[in-house]
Amino acid sequence: MPELPEVETVRRGLARFAVGRRVTQVEVGRLRTVRRTSAQAIIDGLTGATIVAANRRGKYLLLPLDTGDEVMIHLRMTGKLLVSAGGLPRPLHTHVVMHLDDGNEMLFVDPRTFGEVVVFDPTNVAVELPELARLGIDPVADGLTLPQLRHLVRSRNRGLKQLLLDQHLIAGIGNIYADEILHKARLRPERLSSSLAPRSEAMLHRAIHDVLVAAIVSGGSTLRDNQYVDLFGDGGSYQEDHRVYGRAGERCITCGRGWVRRIIVGQRSTHFCPICQR
DNA sequence: AACTGTCCCTGCAAGC
DNA sequence: TGCTTGCAGGGACAGT
Numbered sequence: 001m002p003e004l005p006e007v008e009t010v011r012r013g014l015a016r017f018a019v020g021r022r023v024t025q026v027e028v029g030r031l032r033t034v035r036r037t038s039a040q041a042i043i044d045g046l047t048g049a050t051i052v053a054a055n056r057r058g059k060y061l062l063l064p065l066d067t068g069d070e071v072m073i074h075l076r077m078t079g080k081l082l083v084s085a086g087g088l089p090r091p092l093h094t095h096v097v098m099h100l101d102d103g104n105e106m107l108f109v110d111p112r113t114f115g116e117v118v119v120f121d122p123t124n125v126a127v128e129l130p131e132l133a134r135l136g137i138d139p140v141a142d143g144l145t146l147p148q149l150r151h152l153v154r155s156r157n158r159g160l161k162q163l164l165l166d167q168h169l170i171a172g173i174g175n176i177y178a179d180e181i182l183h184k185a186r187l188r189p190e191r192l193s194s195s196l197a198p199r200s201e202a203m204l205h206r207a208i209h210d211v212l213v214a215a216i217v218s219g220g221s222t223l224r225d226n227q228y229v230d231l232f233g234d235g236g237s238y239q240e241d242h243r244v245y246g247r248a249g250e251r252c253i254t255c256g257r258g259w260v261r262r263i264i265v266g267q268r269s270t271h272f273c274p275i276c277q278r
Numbered sequence: 279a280a281c282t283g284t285c286c287c288t289g290c291a292a293g294c
Numbered sequence: 295t296g297c298t299t300g301c302a303g304g305g306a307c308a309g310t
Contacts, residue, residue, distance in 0.1 A: 001303065059305095075304095077302080114286065114288095131305080156280085158281090175302095
């Protein structure tokens with residue numbers, strides 16, 4: 001499940017292997033992947049354009065072009081970007097292919113087709129990609145300060161997990177990292193944000209930063225379903241450091257006393273240790 | 279502001 | 295063995 005650390009890992013790969021490349025040809029397979037605009041808009045917007053940077057905001061990959069337009073790629077659940085030599089057989093569910101001027105191909109592969117590819121005009125982002133315009137603070141790209149977090153937490157009265165997952169507030173945290181962050185901060189997922197002592201706010205702030213940075217260093221999390229891989233098809237290793245996610249029923253590694261529980265919060269599976277998280 | 283429910287889609291696993 | 299059902303989940307959106 002690509003969240004901030006996985007998307008950041010892909011971004012770093014793109015910075016090395018896509019930036020500076022000109023797109024010589026574009027193929028669009030499934031129209032659902034380009035549903036926001038059209039196949040023709042993707043082909044016209046990309047063909048002949050050079051990728052000049054690789055950016056990220058939350059879970060959105062943003063590739064500015066020398067034409068002034070920008071490519072937005074969202075992997076959602078099962079989207080992958082892969083770079084490989086041209087002319088090779090393509091994986092099942094390859095929906096968009098960008099031929100690059102170095103002979104490589106960049107493939108957008110996505111079995112569940114929740115992901116999307118858009119070419120948009122960044123000066124008109126509020127109209128063309130309203131969700132992107134409304135995105136909250138990215139803890140890694142923008143930096144989330146303790147006073148900013150304090151304000152977010154104190155000005156709402158929601159469960160902490162819901163707050164962490166709200167992309168309009170903090171951008172990039174998904175289900176896995178929300179659980180890992182709250183475990184590290186020793187706070188329960190359903191705990192109301194406005195109820196935190198200053199010390200807990202500081203722990204949450206630190207945990208957001210530490211968990212995301214550690215996960216980026218490990219190249220993200222690749223679960224058993226192997227859904228997330230980097231540009232070259234390699235998985236990350238942060239799943240080995242998960243303390244609660246996917247460990248329901250196991251003894252808590254942190255305290256050695258509690259048993260990790262799995263509950264449903266806001267329709268999402270949620271994992272925590274009832275002994276160390278309060 | 280905040281809650282709930284719904285939808286989108288496929289692959290895999292569990293249950294019969 | 296072969297079917298059906300349920301689940302996974304990011305995020306927009308509608309309704310309350």
